[in-house]
Amino acid sequence: MNSNSEIKTLLQKFILNQCTAEEIEQVIAYCRNTNLTEDFPTVEDVQKLLNEMPKMEAQKADSIFNNILATAKEETVIELHPKKSNRRKYISIAASLLVLLGIGFAYKQVFLNKPAEVPFDFKSTDIVLQMEDGTVQIISENGKVKVQDKNGNIVGNQDGDKLVYEKEAGSDQLVYNTLKIPYGKKFRLELSDGTMVHLNSGTTLRYPVKFIAGENRQVFLDGEAFFDVAKDKKHPFIVNADELNVRVLGTHFNVSNYPEDALTDVVLVEGSVGMYRSNEEFDANKNTILKPGYRGSFNKENASIFTKPVITEIYTSWINGGLTFRNMTFKNIITKLERRYNVTIINKNEKLANEKFNASFKEESIDNVMSYFNEIHGINYTIKNNQILIK
Structure with a gap:
């Protein structure tokens, strides 16, 4: 400086x-x-x-x-x-x-009335709910939990792989919870306005326990999530993905914002989405407006946004167990496989790291995925326990 x-x-x-x-x-x-x-x-x-x-x-x-x-x-x-x-x-x-x-x-x-970040190991087996004051609650996929605020009022109920927040419960001030999904797991979250969020593995979402009248409905995403946003023309719904804001009034869309990716991708299934930098004010006449069937990509390096038509099912198939790689380097594929299956992959073949691949899978085991790469691309590997060694 x-x-x-x-x-x-x-x-x-x-x-x-x-x-x-x-x-x-x-x-x-x-x-x-x-x-x-x-x-x-x-x-x-x-x-x-x-x-x-x-x-x-x-x-x-x-x-x-x-x-x-x-x-x-x-x-x-x-x-x-x-x-x-x-x-x-x-x-x-x-x-x-x-x-x-x-x-x-x-x-x-x-300064920002946020709790100090609680260290979280994404390779753990626990889904973690962090409260506004920094306290944490472990969520079991097969369990039932009542979520309480600091005054003991019930603001949400978890049943299995879904956590639902009450529409009327909670403070009239913005109070945030943070949900952290470990590798190898997915989870569903229903926000207080009825918005449904599907959270992919290795994802963190920070969101208000209750949305406040007169304020935007804003949440903060690291990772990947599919949003089915409840319609409310008076209260825009905004997903903050680091330097990118995604603004909607009510629609279905997917946001992928993992740290290893050079792009933050927004894929629109239905409705309309505005994309703009998080330090700017939204302007419908200047900002990128995404149409259904399009992917909007935010370049993290130069903050540019570009769009292209896509088959949206490719980018939302993860909700039902699918897995897709499009023009992706092998080192990034490794990261995504580790996140998806909660395994450790050691790549001894350095020439592979920056090679790019295209592949799509339905709900396959890690053995089948690695077998595909071996058969089609000649990638030799061994699997022992939860560790994969690529030779």
């Missing part, structure tokens, strides 16, 4: 919770190694911005942040001694952030 504009941009992303893990580390490193005085807002200004953030459009947040920076630059540097007449304390953002952040990531809890 060599210029003020780069510093400002990165700090803005940090405060609006849009930094990647690498960018967060850059912010923390910069704060630790720099004597920050005149280019940064006060702690109070930052907290005000963050408190307003959930109700704020990105454009408004950008304007406020620019004003904060401009004001900070115009102010003279003020002494921190409590007996000084001017009580507006300019604490370096480095000190304030590092004290509040601890090791760097707790800011989500302090």
Whole structure:
């Protein structure tokens, strides 16, 4: 970060919770190694911005942040001694952030009212439900569980592979739960508005226990999910997939946002979908509007969006046990097979890693999938317990 504009941009992303893990580390490193005085807002200004953030459009947040920076630059540097007449304390953002952040990531809890992330092993066998306060509840696919809020009120009921949230229960404020699906499993979730979500293996979804009147219905996805969204023209439903927002009023669509993929894919089965960057305000005249039977792809590297007609069943077959690879590198196929079957795959054939393949399977075992690759592509392997060795 060599210029003020780069510093400002990165700090803005940090405060609006849009930094990647690498960018967060850059912010923390910069704060630790720099004597920050005149280019940064006060702690109070930052907290005000963050408190307003959930109700704020990105454009408004950008304007406020620019004003904060401009004001900070115009102010003279003020002494921190409590007996000084001017009580507006300019604490370096480095000190304030590092004290509040601890090791760097707790800011989500302090500033954005999010719980600290609970470590989760996707190779475990447990489906985990994380509450707003960070407490967790284990979900058994064959069990029955009542989900309670912090006051002991029942807000949802789980029966087998489906968790249903009550339409009227819960607070009149936004309270979030997070559902984490391990490798080798799928799960269904019915949100408080009646929206049905199918969650694929290795997926995390953060969602409100109850949607609030007058507010957008927004959820946060890492992984893959198929959404059957309840129609509500007054309350747009928005899926946040990192840097991409997917906006609908009521429709059926699939979102795939796994970390190994260069693209975030949205496949529309029915209705209409708007795709736009998460730091922008939706504009139907400017943003990409997806039609049924099309796939919209968001390039994570350059933030471009392109569309193409597809056979939607290929991309939604996973709901019924299907598995599809389209022009996919073998190293990414390995990751998806590990996620789907909860196995460990060791590839000793380095030439295979970047080769691309096309394949489709119905509900097949990992033995049958590997047998196909051996027969068609001559890929030699051995299977022992849950480990596959590719020679």
